[in-house]
Amino acid sequence: xxxxxxxxxxxxxxxxxxxxxxxxxxxxxxxxxxxxxxxxxxxxxxxxxxxxxxxxxxxxxxxxxxxxxxxxxxxxxxxxxxxxxxxxxxxxxxxxxxxxxxxxxxxxxxxxxxxxxxxxxxxxxxxxxxxxxxxxxxxxxxxxxxxxxxxxxxxxxxxxxxxxxxxxxxxxxxxxxxxxxxxxxxxxxxxxxxxxxxxxxxxxxxxxxxxxxxxxxxxxxxxxxxxxxxxxxxxxxxxxxxxxxxxxxxxxxxxxxxxxxxxxxxxxxxxxxxxxxxxxxxxxxxxxxxxxxxxxxxxxxxxxxxxxxxxxxxxxxxxxxxxxxxxxxxxxxxxxxxxxxxxxxxxxxxxxxxxxxxxxxxxxxxxxxxxxxxxxxxxxxxxxxxxxxxxxxxxxxxxxxxxxxxxxxxxxxxxxxxxxxxxxxxxxxxxxxxxxxxxxxxxxxxxxxx
Amino acid sequence: xxxxxxxxxxxxxxxxxxxxxxxxxxxxxxxxxxxxxxxxxxxxxxxxxxxxxxxxxxxxxxxxxxxxxxxxxxxxxxxxxxxxxxxxxxxxxxxxxxxxxxxxxxxxxxxxxxxxxxxxxxxxxxxxxxxxxxxxxxxxxxxxxxxxxxxxxxxxxxxxxxxxxxxxxxxxxxxxxxxxxxxxxxxxxxxxxxxxxxxxxxxxxxxxxxxxxxxxxxxxxxxxxxxxxxxxxxxxxxxxxxxxxxxxxxxxxxxxxxxxxxxxxxxxxxxxxxxxxxxxxxxxxxxxxxxxxxxxxxxxxxxxxxxxxxxxxxxxxxxxxxxxxxxxxxxxxxxxxxxxxxxxxxxxxxxxxxxxxxxxxxxxxxxxxxxxxxxxxxxxxxxxxxxxxxxxxxxxxxxxxxxxxxxxxxxxxxxxxxxxxxxxxxxxxxxxxxxxxxxxxxxxxxxxxxxxxxxxxxxxxxxxxxxxxxxxxxxxxxxxxxxxxxxxxxxxxxxxxxxxxxxxxxxxxxxxxxxxxxxxxxxxx
Numbered sequence: 012x013x014x015x016x017x018x019x020x021x022x023x024x025x026x027x028x029x030x031x032x033x034x035x036x037x038x039x040x041x042x043x044x045x046x047x048x049x050x051x052x053x054x055x056x057x058x059x060x061x062x063x064x065x066x067x068x069x070x071x072x073x074x075x076x077x078x079x080x081x082x083x084x085x086x087x088x089x090x091x092x093x094x095x096x097x098x099x100x101x102x103x104x105x106x107x108x109x110x111x112x113x114x115x116x117x118x119x120x121x122x123x124x125x126x127x128x129x130x131x132x133x134x135x136x137x138x139x140x141x142x143x144x145x146x147x148x149x150x151x152x153x154x155x156x157x158x159x160x161x162x163x164x165x166x167x168x169x170x171x172x173x174x175x176x177x178x179x180x181x182x183x184x185x186x187x188x189x190x191x192x193x194x195x196x197x198x199x200x201x202x203x204x205x206x207x208x209x210x211x212x213x214x215x216x217x218x219x220x221x222x223x224x225x226x227x228x229x230x231x232x233x234x235x236x237x238x239x240x241x242x243x244x245x246x247x248x249x250x251x252x253x254x255x256x257x258x259x260x261x262x263x264x265x266x267x268x269x270x271x272x273x274x275x276x277x278x279x280x281x282x283x284x285x286x287x288x289x290x291x292x293x294x295x296x297x298x299x300x301x302x303x304x305x306x307x308x309x310x311x312x313x314x315x316x317x318x319x320x321x322x323x324x325x326x327x328x329x330x331x332x333x334x335x336x337x338x339x340x341x342x343x344x345x346x347x348x349x350x351x352x353x354x355x356x357x358x359x360x361x362x363x364x365x366x367x368x369x370x371x372x373x374x375x376x377x378x379x380x381x382x383x384x385x386x387x388x389x390x391x392x393x394x395x396x397x398x399x400x401x402x403x404x405x406x407x408x409x410x411x412x413x414x415x416x417x418x419x420x421x422x423x424x425x426x427x428x429x430x431x432x433x434x435x436x437x438x439x440x441x442x443x444x445x446x447x448x449x450x451x452x453x454x455x456x457x458x459x460x461x
Numbered sequence: 462x463x464x465x466x467x468x469x470x471x472x473x474x475x476x477x478x479x480x481x482x483x484x485x486x487x488x489x490x491x492x493x494x495x496x497x498x499x500x501x502x503x504x505x506x507x508x509x510x511x512x513x514x515x516x517x518x519x520x521x522x523x524x525x526x527x528x529x530x531x532x533x534x535x536x537x538x539x540x541x542x543x544x545x546x547x548x549x550x551x552x553x554x555x556x557x558x559x560x561x562x563x564x565x566x567x568x569x570x571x572x573x574x575x576x577x578x579x580x581x582x583x584x585x586x587x588x589x590x591x592x593x594x595x596x597x598x599x600x601x602x603x604x605x606x607x608x609x610x611x612x613x614x615x616x617x618x619x620x621x622x623x624x625x626x627x628x629x630x631x632x633x634x635x636x637x638x639x640x641x642x643x644x645x646x647x648x649x650x651x652x653x654x655x656x657x658x659x660x661x662x663x664x665x666x667x668x669x670x671x672x673x674x675x676x677x678x679x680x681x682x683x684x685x686x687x688x689x690x691x692x693x694x695x696x697x698x699x700x701x702x703x704x705x706x707x708x709x710x711x712x713x714x715x716x717x718x719x720x721x722x723x724x725x726x727x728x729x730x731x732x733x734x735x736x737x738x739x740x741x742x743x744x745x746x747x748x749x750x751x752x753x754x755x756x757x758x759x760x761x762x763x764x765x766x767x768x769x770x771x772x773x774x775x776x777x778x779x780x781x782x783x784x785x786x787x788x789x790x791x792x793x794x795x796x797x798x799x800x801x802x803x804x805x806x807x808x809x810x811x812x813x814x815x816x817x818x819x820x821x822x823x824x825x826x827x828x829x830x831x832x833x834x835x836x837x838x839x840x841x842x843x844x845x846x847x848x849x850x851x852x853x854x855x856x857x858x859x860x861x862x863x864x865x866x867x868x869x870x871x872x873x874x875x876x877x878x879x880x881x882x883x884x885x886x887x888x889x890x891x892x893x894x895x896x897x898x899x900x901x902x903x904x905x906x907x908x909x910x911x912x913x914x915x916x917x918x919x920x921x922x923x924x925x926x927x928x929x930x931x932x933x934x935x936x937x938x939x940x941x942x943x944x945x946x947x948x949x950x951x952x953x954x955x956x957x958x959x960x961x962x963x964x965x966x967x968x969x970x971x972x973x974x975x976x977x978x979x980x981x982x983x984x985x986x
Contacts, residue, residue, distance in 0.1 A: 017774065022474050101468075179474065260784050261775035271784050337467055344473035351468055365473075372469040380480040380541050381583040384717040386669065387478075395774035399722050400766065418773045426472030433478045434583075440470045 014217075015242035016255040018393040020427045022179045022245055022345065024218065029302040029309035030182040034190055036296075036313045037326050038115060043086050043317030044356035045071060045107045046098050050152040052078030057107055063090045068118040068293050071107050074141070080154040081144035084109060085295035085315035087116040099341045099348055099355050106356070109317070121292045128197075128288055133164075133205050136288055143287035144359075145294045149173060149248070149277035150342065152360040155284065158276070159205055161269035167206040168272035169258050172199055172281050174215040174222060175241055175248030178343030181363045183298035184278050186311040188215065188222035192229035195278050198285030199236050206274065211236035212257050213278070218243040245345060246425040250275045252393055261394075264421040279362070294359060301327035303366035305336045314357060320364055321353035330366065338372075340365040345426045375435040382436055388428035394421055398428035398438045405445050410452075413445060420446055480582075484542025486667055490658035491549050491649070491712065498648035502557040511557035511648045515549065518564035522548030525572040535581075543582050547571050550590035550712060553649025554705055554752075555597075560604050567593035587759040588716045591752050598749055603899065636695065639702040644861070652702045659711025668715035671727035676710035677701070679735020688743055691818035692811075700742065709734070709751045719759040726762075726769040734758045837879065837892040840910030840919040844881035844889055853878035856980045870972040871965070872898040878976070881910070888913055891981060893973040894923060900965035902926040907966065909973040915982070917944045920970060932962030944970060 307328030571593035642651020741750030910918035955963035
């Protein structure tokens with residue numbers, strides 16, 4: 012089997028900063044903020060009011076519609092407000108704010124002893140996943156109970172646990188796999204029950220030999236699960252890249268992985284499923300990395316949703332003396348979002364806080380030249396797109412060519428083209444805007460017809 | 462934590478490679494060729510003119526861009542290095558004897574007209590260095606065709622059908638010199654240095670293999686099929702090592718801006734250059750055909766980029782079939798049988814042709830030699846046979862096919878000299894074939910017969926491409942019969958309205974007479 016996909020880039024990994032830091036549980040002290048829209052789909056509906064007492068594991072907002080997910084409280088205390096607060100994206104969003112009493116009293120629904128899962132039906136498993144508010148922890152945040160219920164479960168050939176962790180700096184999944192290998196394998200077995208024809212593959216980039224060894228050991232004896240070491244290359248951990256390698260299939264943006272017989276879940280999601288099904292523990296905490304050149308003690312945490320960036324950075328020793336934090340990124344440097352303030356809460360999908368002492372984007376902007384037509388972007392695009400031609404089409408305002416001839420809507424915004432560009436052109440950024448513009452125009456056109 | 466934070470959109474890391482870095486690598490890759498060019502010229506002629514040309518060209522290219530940026534109040538872009546690359550490329554395809562003013566004029570043209578006026582880096586529609594070279598060739602043809610040693614790396618000696626000279630001199634000697642860059646020609650004529658630089662660039666992924674190898678491949682294949690010599694390695698090697706083919710393939714055709722972006726487009730573009738270059742070599746007269754073929758392909762690039770757009774992986778037929786679960790038979794079974802059969806037949810035919818060629822090579826050469834001698838009989842009617850003249854041959858070998866007389870007769874090459882003998886073996890005269898490259902439409906090639914006393918027997922034109930009605934009158938008896946019986950050309954009236962042609966003929970004849978007096982008679986006594 013191939014161990015990688017076509018294209019891709021090799022950004023400086025910088026995982027050595029935090030890869031040796033074992034997972035630490037971090038309990039926040041300050042107020043906790045829970046945005047209602049942490050997932051793809053419709054925002055959840057708040058089911059608590061100001062002044063209500065809440066406990067750890069309590070559902071405070073309910074899925075609204077099919078593609079939506081519950082929001083779970085990660086602390087105990089009282090609801091301070093349901094109001095608009097600033098979130099990672101920079102926008103003001105509806106959030107439930109909880110005054111944390113610091114006691115972390117649990118609801119009592121979470122089991123101490125593992126539940127026997129052999130006799131659970133598929134419906135019971137899916138219900139447990141849905142109740143736990145689990146969404147894809149890889150970053151996109153697609154509600155997992157929707158993903159695990161494709162039209163034809165028998166058509167699923169591969170269940171892929173994504174432990175590639177190709178984003179530079181981030182090491183939390185590495186630590187999760189090292190520390191909770193057996194739990195992840197059990198989670199895989201639970202999900203595999205839903206897909207009788209599927210084979211389980213745990214895909215890990217080979218820059219994490221300890222994690223590969225731990226997972227191989229845990230998977231030993233599990234006939235339907237194997238561990239696959241992948242070449243270290245960004246975006247190896249992209250859903251499409253994994254499917255290309257494992258199932259050997261390329262598919263257009265209009266299709267879902269399930270359409271080509273694959274389900275891809277982050278190892279963190281698989282672990283959350285195991286917790287939800289076996290211990291009835293909903294998703295209110297997850298692994299994440301606080302790292303970067305500016306951080307004193309880069310760490311891997313099991314952090315509670317709603318904790319502010321400021322508290323987590325403080326928990327990692329704070330900013331190093333004598334350096335200035337130039338840029339704070341929610342996530343890794345390739346696909347993460349820069350935040351304007353540390354007074355924003357982490358959500359279920361926040362897998363890292365990366366604090367940089369310099370801003371490569373700023374430096375790159377100063378070095379920007381005209382496009383050379385060197386074609387490096389076309390070589391690295393994992394989907395075989397022609398970023399250079401796409402940028403030309405956008406510059407010429409030719410959206411028709413962008414969409415139909417160049418398949419510009421198939422861009423997954425992985426950032427490889429921007430990364431590699433010697434002329435330092437903001438390619439990915441342009442494509443994101445253009446895609447949004449084309450989609451907006453389409454919606455406007457449809458609205459006009461009606 | 463309240464200081465200002467940067468908020469730019471991701472990705473938040475960038476690769477180390479920048480535009481100036483790439484240009485620097487290209488400059489480094491060109492350095493060996495430049496150094497060899499300068500050193501060879503210095504060793505041969507104790508002149509550093511090649512170095513001055515390089516410095517003038519690079520300097521004026523950068524200065525032009527600087528002045529343009531200042532004049533138009535744009536960001537100063539000279540430090541991206543592209544102007545320096547253009548300047549160096551231009552210098553490397555000039556003769557080391559070019560007057561230093563020409564590279565300056567050329568660089569200004571390249572940067573100002575071809576690059577800056579069309580929008581600067583990444584916007585030029587043809588390769589600036591090549592455009593400048595062609596501009597210079599058309600505007601200053603005298604200064605530009607002044608080559609030491611073999612004219613234009615011996616391209617014309619090879620392409621304009623003098624296989625006799627090739628066979629006689631032993632083409633392999635020539636090719637080795639051309640490969641090393643000691644044969645003369647342009648500054649960047651060391652094929653070895655260019656190949657090393659080019660392959661390094663390819664290895665570093667700076668240039669696209671799709672382009673350079675398809676240029677070389679298309680060129681070689683086309684020459685082999687239509688060049689009239691089949692797969693003769695000597696002939697192909699000589700062609701590849703001459704006339705800037707390697708320079709063009711690795712450094713000119715691969716220019717990012719003027720080549721297609723898609724791999725398939727690059728293959729099409731490269732093959733176009735190779736095939737055009739080969740056809741120009743076979744059919745054309747110009748020694749600079751390769752520059753023109755690259756420029757023509759440059760002009761096709763926007764068209765290629767418009768129509769050859771590879772589909773993303775997911776939309777390619779193979780991916781769609783795979784997603785649909787179509788199981789394909791192995792590759793060999795998918796190729797239709799007629800295609801396999803035709804390929805085999807074509808391959809066999811090719812092998813057979815090569816065999817026939819190598820069997821008939823010598824007889825053909827002998828026949829051509831006989832034909833040549835026939836033409837010499839025109840200028841020396843009493844001759845029954847022609848013999849080699851040792852002293853003359855030595856002198857010609859020493860010149861290595863270069864210009865005779867050190868510029869006294871313009872660029873004039875004496876190609877062959879024979880002693881004419883009658884049936885009883887008495888010397889009845891000497892015959893020369895002389896080529897002059899300063900005619901209106903060079904080369905001008907004539908046969909000259911001289912009797913043992915140094916009187917001209919007759920002249921006849923072997924190759925004359927002058928303007929009909931003007932320079933073409935040289936072939937009329939009124940002009941050429943004036944030479945008969947003369948020992949010098951002082952009494953010859955030039956043709957009115959065709960002074961360039963007249964001068965070329967006189968130079969050719971004078972070179973022959975001079976050679977006769979100084980080498981044959983001088984060496985004989």
